[in-house]
Amino acid sequence: MKLSKLYSNKPDLFETIIFSSGLNVIQAEIRFPENKKKDTHNLGKSTLGKLLDFCFLSQKKSEFFLFKHEQLFKQFVFFLELVLEDGSYLTIRRSVTDATRISIKKHTDSHQDFTQLAHWDHENVPFDKAKEILDSILNFYLIKPWQYRKILGYLLRSQDDYRDVFQLRKFASKHKDWKPFLAHILGFNSDLIVKHYELEAKLKDAQDRETIVKQELGGSIEDISRIDGLLLLKQQDVNERQRLLDKFDFHSVDQAKTKKLIDELDLQIATLNKNRYSLDFNRKKIELSLQKQQILFDPDEAESLYKEAGILFPEQLKKDFNQLSIKKELTNINQRLLQLGEERTQTLSFLGETDIFDKYKQISNDLITLKADIAFLEKQKEFIHKLQALKTEIRLLDKQSQKVRIDMEKDLDTQNKQETSLFSETRLYFNRIVEDVISRKALLSVNINQKDHLDFNADILDETGRSTSADDGHTYKKLLCVAFDLAIIRSHLKDNFPRFVYHDGIFESLDGRKKINLLNVIRQYSNLGIQQIITVIDSDIPLDSDIFFDKNEIALILHDEGIQGRLFKLPSW
Incomplete structure (x- = not known):
């Protein structure tokens, strides 16, 4: 598919452009000396690419120049004529006022004027449906499952799209929107890359849900067996109490509390009182001996003394004294006795309760x-089950992701090693273009980074084959973009694939010799059947070149001598 003609319903305001099948130059001439120093001249050479994108059914956006200045352009209707793979033609009609209604017609003759056409094959079709129809007619089967617009970004390079060879301006943030497609047209298995992004999204979603469940658990994650055990015991208590309530019988409850009172509370109280008596007796003897101002107390002598006094547990007493803990232990015993006394009182109160309703x-x-x-x-328990299920899901997704990673690595290795692979072919064309222009080798490479994503690289090499920073400059970055676009199209010449490319300001910043070298490459690729539309400003043409472009290569000349020299014969907006 190539471009054949671009025109409008207002030829006096927008000059018709006829495209040849080879090189098409949109040349802007600055004829007034005072304008030569300006960075922009508002002649419209860069606007042409935007207009072509509009005719290829770009999404309607308020910041787009036709809609931003709709009062100025609302009467315009644009027509783009394409030549298809089989030699037939296709015309797309799109107006500014009703930009979401598209008309399409196939025809056999070129350079038609359909501004007054009454019957279209597909007339005023809704926007999305029109894209489906156009995609079906163009039939770029090689890029399926993506539609034709996916490749257009690399075929309509604006100045903003020279910042990165691979990541276009419209792909500023979402790598999953362009990396699988780019890998696909380079010959890699894009299904694996799409699958990897899908698994990554699912894994993140599962991990986010796991975090929420952990927060709902409040940071306390009990063992499921322990919870089941507690549930069993508590359910048993519930059943027993429910049985009592159902029978309205509290005899067994009275029995249980009486048994607890006799067997537990009284026994504990008696034991503690015995211990308290013993400790208190010992404390008083020690205080008495200290009051008599005896010599400094020796624990061994005290042990003998206590034996004579017949005090029980002398070893424990010696240890307690050495640790100065008698007073502390008495305090603990007194506190425990108070607790047991309160529980005994409550239990007796229950037993003494005569009101059955209480x-x-x-x-x-x-x-x-x-x-x-x-x-x-x-x-x-429910949250823990959810957590267990999520952990299982996360492990499964992670395992699947690792398998996809391994398959991606194998595919990358295969495509890199095979000299006849599409990727190998493309990288050879890419290197040849750069080398022909600047006499330096260039390397196109693809690898998997630490995040398991594909990284695409385009580097200019030094004499030893090492990457240099030369491609960091805007001039060489633009050259790498041009080389990549041309190499992609050339490697797909045998397929039903777009065979045109638009490059805005292609010669800017290059020195004179390199401009001539690049023009030679462009002509070489034109002879291969690749249509090229390039925009230049006359100051970018080498001064020592008598004739830089052939007359038949000039598709349109723009100039600064009034409105008639502009792409749109309208005041500046």
């Missing part, structure tokens, strides 16, 4: 508390 109320409150505990444990 007992019913107390058991009901216990049941409510137990059920609340069970509900909490069940919720925690």
